[in-house]
Amino acid sequence: MRAYRVSEFTTIFNDIRIQKPELATYLEKIDVRLWSRANFPGNRYGIMTSNIAESMNNVLLNAREYPIACLLDELRKLISKWFMRRRERAMSQPTLFTPKVEKTLKKRTVIANTLYVQHIDAHRSHVNGGELACVVDLQQMRCTFCVYNIDKIPCEHALAAAMKHPNLSEETLI
Numbered sequence: 001m002r003a004y005r006v007s008e009f010t011t012i013f014n015d016i017r018i019q020k021p022e023l024a025t026y027l028e029k030i031d032v033r034l035w036s037r038a039n040f041p042g043n044r045y046g047i048m049t050s051n052i053a054e055s056m057n058n059v060l061l062n063a064r065e066y067p068i069a070c071l072l073d074e075l076r077k078l079i080s081k082w083f084m085r086r087r088e089r090a091m092s093q094p095t096l097f098t099p100k101v102e103k104t105l106k107k108r109t110v111i112a113n114t115l116y117v118q119h120i121d122a123h124r125s126h127v128n129g130g131e132l133a134c135v136v137d138l139q140q141m142r143c144t145f146c147v148y149n150i151d152k153i154p155c156e157h158a159l160a161a162a163m164k165h166p167n168l169s170e171e172t173l174i
């Protein structure tokens with residue numbers, strides 16, 4: 001479940017506390033800022049990854065039995081291969097966005113085209129027509145629903161507001 005607002009998170013977490021109090025205690029002990037999208041203090045860009053050490057451990061399953069020099073050489077080759085593959089994919093992209101962000105923006109643009117936008121001032125707009133009305137601030141990169149605030153990828157409301165600003169492109173919104 002994705003909770004972008006602290007109020008949404010609190011509602012969901014209270015349900016967890018009622019159904020599994022020991023789980024809620026455990027999760028609080030870990031520190032909600034480390035695993036909750038709504039409470040994370042930085043920018044996540046829509047990414048909630050698992051532990052990188054576990055991922056590396058998994059791909060180096062066989063190499064872990066090698067002597068340390070061979071293990072490090074295997075690690076160097078693996079990381080070089082990943083960087084090369086990512087560089088090639090990035091160079092083949094038609095925009096500055098990753099393929100995942102590009103796909104997300106396409107879906108959101110379809111919805112954005114159905115929304116009604118009314119400007120408040122040079123940067124802020126009322127956006128209506130989705131689940132609820134909201135206010136978007138394109139300069140602050142914020143929306144009432146907080147998806148834009150946290151992911152830093154424009155939500156359908158921000159895209160709708162940007163479409164009404166003739167000097168803005170999608171790339172200026174990130």
Ligand SMILES: [Zn+2]
Pocket residue numbers: 134143144145146147148155156157158
């Ligand atoms: Zn929004």
